Amino acid sequence: MAQNGFTRTFKPLEILTEEQVEAIHRGTLEVLWVTGVRMEHERALQLFEKNGCKVDYDETRVRIPPGLVEESLRHCPSSFHAQARDPRKSLMVGGNTLCLAVAPGQQTVEMDTWEPRAATRKENYDGVAILDALPTVHFFSPYTPYFGFEGVPSCMAMLESLAARIRNSTKFQCVGFSNNSEIFAIRMAQAAGIEILGTCAWAPPLAVYRDAIESAFRFAEAGLPLRIISGQVMGGTAPATIAGGIVTNNAEVLAGLVLAQLIRPGTRVLVKDFNATMNMNTGAPAFGGIESCLHNAASNQIFRRYGVPIDNSTAYPNSKMMDYQSSYEKAFRIFSAALSGASTLLFHGSVHGELTHHPIQAILDDDIAGMVGRFLQGITVNDETLAIDLIEEVGPIPGHFLNKPHTRKWWKLEQFIPKAADRLTYPEWMNTGKKGCLDYARDRMEDILATHKPTPLTPSQEEDIERILEEARSYYKERGLIPDDEMATYRNSMKSPNYPYE
Amino acid sequence: MSVEIIENLKKAILEYDSEAAANWARKAVQEKVDPNEALRAMTEAIREIGNGFGTGELFLPDLVGAADAMSAATPIIDEEIARVGAKRESLGSAVIGTVYGDIHTIGKTMVATLLTAEGFTVEDLGINVTAEQFVEGVRKYEPDILAMSALMTMTAPEQRKIIETLKNQGLRDKVKIMVGGGAITQEFADSIGADGYDPTAPGAAKLARKLVAK
Numbered sequence: 001m002a003q004n005g006f007t008r009t010f011k012p013l014e015i016l017t018e019e020q021v022e023a024i025h026r027g028t029l030e031v032l033w034v035t036g037v038r039m040e041h042e043r044a045l046q047l048f049e050k051n052g053c054k055v056d057y058d059e060t061r062v063r064i065p066p067g068l069v070e071e072s073l074r075h076c077p078s079s080f081h082a083q084a085r086d087p088r089k090s091l092m093v094g095g096n097t098l099c100l101a102v103a104p105g106q107q108t109v110e111m112d113t114w115e116p117r118a119a120t121r122k123e124n125y126d127g128v129a130i131l132d133a134l135p136t137v138h139f140f141s142p143y144t145p146y147f148g149f150e151g152v153p154s155c156m157a158m159l160e161s162l163a164a165r166i167r168n169s170t171k172f173q174c175v176g177f178s179n180n181s182e183i184f185a186i187r188m189a190q191a192a193g194i195e196i197l198g199t200c201a202w203a204p205p206l207a208v209y210r211d212a213i214e215s216a217f218r219f220a221e222a223g224l225p226l227r228i229i230s231g232q233v234m235g236g237t238a239p240a241t242i243a244g245g246i247v248t249n250n251a252e253v254l255a256g257l258v259l260a261q262l263i264r265p266g267t268r269v270l271v272k273d274f275n276a277t278m279n280m281n282t283g284a285p286a287f288g289g290i291e292s293c294l295h296n297a298a299s300n301q302i303f304r305r306y307g308v309p310i311d312n313s314t315a316y317p318n319s320k321m322m323d324y325q326s327s328y329e330k331a332f333r334i335f336s337a338a339l340s341g342a343s344t345l346l347f348h349g350s351v352h353g354e355l356t357h358h359p360i361q362a363i364l365d366d367d368i369a370g371m372v373g374r375f376l377q378g379i380t381v382n383d384e385t386l387a388i389d390l391i392e393e394v395g396p397i398p399g400h401f402l403n404k405p406h407t408r409k410w411w412k413l414e415q416f417i418p419k420a421a422d423r424l425t426y427p428e429w430m431n432t433g434k435k436g437c438l439d440y441a442r443d444r445m446e447d448i449l450a451t452h453k454p455t456p457l458t459p460s461q462e463e464d465i466e467r468i469l470e471e472a473r474s475y476y477k478e479r480g481l482i483p484d485d486e487m488a489t490y491r492n493s494m495k496s497p498n499y500p501y502e
Numbered sequence: 503m504s505v506e507i508i509e510n511l512k513k514a515i516l517e518y519d520s521e522a523a524a525n526w527a528r529k530a531v532q533e534k535v536d537p538n539e540a541l542r543a544m545t546e547a548i549r550e551i552g553n554g555f556g557t558g559e560l561f562l563p564d565l566v567g568a569a570d571a572m573s574a575a576t577p578i579i580d581e582e583i584a585r586v587g588a589k590r591e592s593l594g595s596a597v598i599g600t601v602y603g604d605i606h607t608i609g610k611t612m613v614a615t616l617l618t619a620e621g622f623t624v625e626d627l628g629i630n631v632t633a634e635q636f637v638e639g640v641r642k643y644e645p646d647i648l649a650m651s652a653l654m655t656m657t658a659p660e661q662r663k664i665i666e667t668l669k670n671q672g673l674r675d676k677v678k679i680m681v682g683g684g685a686i687t688q689e690f691a692d693s694i695g696a697d698g699y700d701p702t703a704p705g706a707a708k709l710a711r712k713l714v715a716k
Binding site: 106147148154155157178179203207209233235236237278280281282283355481483 | 558561562563605608609612655656658659662684685702703
């Protein structure tokens with residue numbers, strides 16, 4: 001299977017009419033100009049004002065004219081190259097390619113009780129190695145597999161996560177931002193000779209805070225690509241209607257896109273459609289809802305018109321277990337995203353929302369992803385695949401196809417074989433211990449851990465990464481973000497002879 | 503007349519009608535209705551909504567709608583209580599907010615609403631509230647309960663900082679502290695010396711009742 005994404009060979013699903021697309025576009029432009037957005041950042045406000053926007057400094061409100069939005073869309077590349085540590089794993093994001101990424105979890109789960117708990121350093125590093133080995137993982141999203149791990153103070157979680165991914169994977173990497181962590185993240189990327197995708201995260205409805213804008217400036221000014229995220233919950237932080245939700249999400253990510261293009265025209269942008277409905281019983285996001293698929297499909301159609309790559313966020317299940325609910329929640333999301341033309345999707349490994357991740361889940365997801373990739377490949381239709389001559393040669397029964405060279409050549413090209421699925425007959429299944437997909441996935445995990453050795457950094461790169469981490473530790477310690485007791489626990493957790501891997 | 507006003511005030515809240523709630527509150531003041539009686543009717547209405555929410559018959563938009571209607575009427579009644587020099591009837595008072603660096607509002611608002619439904623007087627400091635603002639809130643309102651929310655792992659340590667600041671200023675023992683939010687666990691709550699934690703909003707409201715009864 002391709003390392004660099006799946007290429008769709010047929011027309012994407014279009015669920016909106018031309019008129020509906022136009023109505024959403026016009027609605028978005030109206031919101032940006034009449035309502036405007038809140039941006040708590042003096043330098044950004046000045047930049048918008050200089051470029052013809054109405055700025056209210058007291059309310060930190062920017063109103064963006066339609067002309068500037070459309071001009072910024074023209075500056076934004078419709079596809080872009082993203083440099084991985086292994087050049088063969090670099091990506092071309094956009095067009096009719098779908099690239100899949102790791103989905104994060106705050107913690108891991110115990111598979112006998114399904115209860116969450118903090119991952120260990122070894123579990124985090126092994127988790128990265130497993131994801132490095134999975135062919136359908138095309139890149140890593142921020143703080144994957146885990147938000148942090150045992151012993152790590154929360155202010156260091158982002159950077160420890162990036163260090164683990166740079167060390168144990170040669171795939172393309174993405175980072176978030178927190179307390180200026182992006183300064184150190186950019187330096188780590190430079191030390192490893194890679195590009196990283198930065199993040200500017202909005203706070204719906206229609207607001208973006210200082211840290212997110214700082215991150216946008218830092219990545220755009222460094223010439224790095226930028227992910228612009230919002231993250232609405234329909235009914236809470238966006239209208240309860242899908243159309244209204246699309247309008248506010250569009251306004252938020254387009255305002256971010258305009259900012260990126262004003263900072264540095266031509267900045268590579270990946271906008272994100274991260275949405276969920278609200279569970280009106282609890283207020284929590286109802287991850288796994290089919291409405292999110294509709295929201296994604298419509299947004300994909302709109303951004304295809306804009307000519308900007310779009311991420312469909314995350315196929316987070318709401319189930320707590322790797323079970324039937326989890327499978328359909330994930331499968332609906334990835335399949336509708338793939339059919340409607342998403343450029344990227346965070347997929348592998350999330351067990352429940354963004355709260356838990358597990359490598360066995362990632363291995364199960366590798367099979368779903370492989371099936372979707374196979375679907376996108378479509379059907380090859382030519383003389384050889386139509387096989388009219390062969391059908392004539394074989395004729396009716398007792399003829400058959402099993403002994404034909406055509407079959408030997410083509411079956412492997414046509415079939416995707418899931419690695420953790422149970423495809424046995426009843427007798428075979430009963431005679432081999434009644435194994436299910438979770439057992440096969442565990443076997444595959446153990447096999448990967450025993451055989452897959454991620455390409456290490458060079459000694460000087462390794463030295464640089466550790467030095468930058470150490471500088472970040474001092475930086476946060478000096479700012480009072482790592483109390484003495486936490487620092488002692490942290491230092492203690494680094495004493496293994498196999499540091500940093502366990 | 504007074505019975506009719508009280509009934510209409512209650513009805514306005516049950517129908518999520520902020521404008522009507524404020525109008526009937528003003529009417530209650532004009533007609534010299536006992537302000538504590540008006541407040542009791544309002545609390546009864548919000549409790550009814552809270553119970554419906556608890557049993558799954560009503561949903562979050564109903565709860566928040568009723569809370570908004572109550573908030574529209576409360577200051578008018580409070581002003582009257584102060585004017586006549588009466589004592590405000592309340593189970594206790596609470597100051598609530600989402601910690602600095604965190605702008606998640608919904609969970610915090612749910613807890614604030616359910617605390618009101620339990621009979622607390624609630625001061626909502628909003629989102630992105632600094633340690634200094636929390637301390638100032640405790641000093642100014644002298645609440646029985648301080649409730650802090652943090653949804654993100656990155657912002658959870660703020661809760662520790664706030665408790666430390668209260669200790670340093672000699673205010674820690676004057677208030678019961680509750681913590682909550684997606685990033686918080688019982689273990690974390692214990693480690694920072696909070697008095698209570700609950701993973702759900704209805705649970706948090708019940709916890710507050712328990713804490714003031716101690």
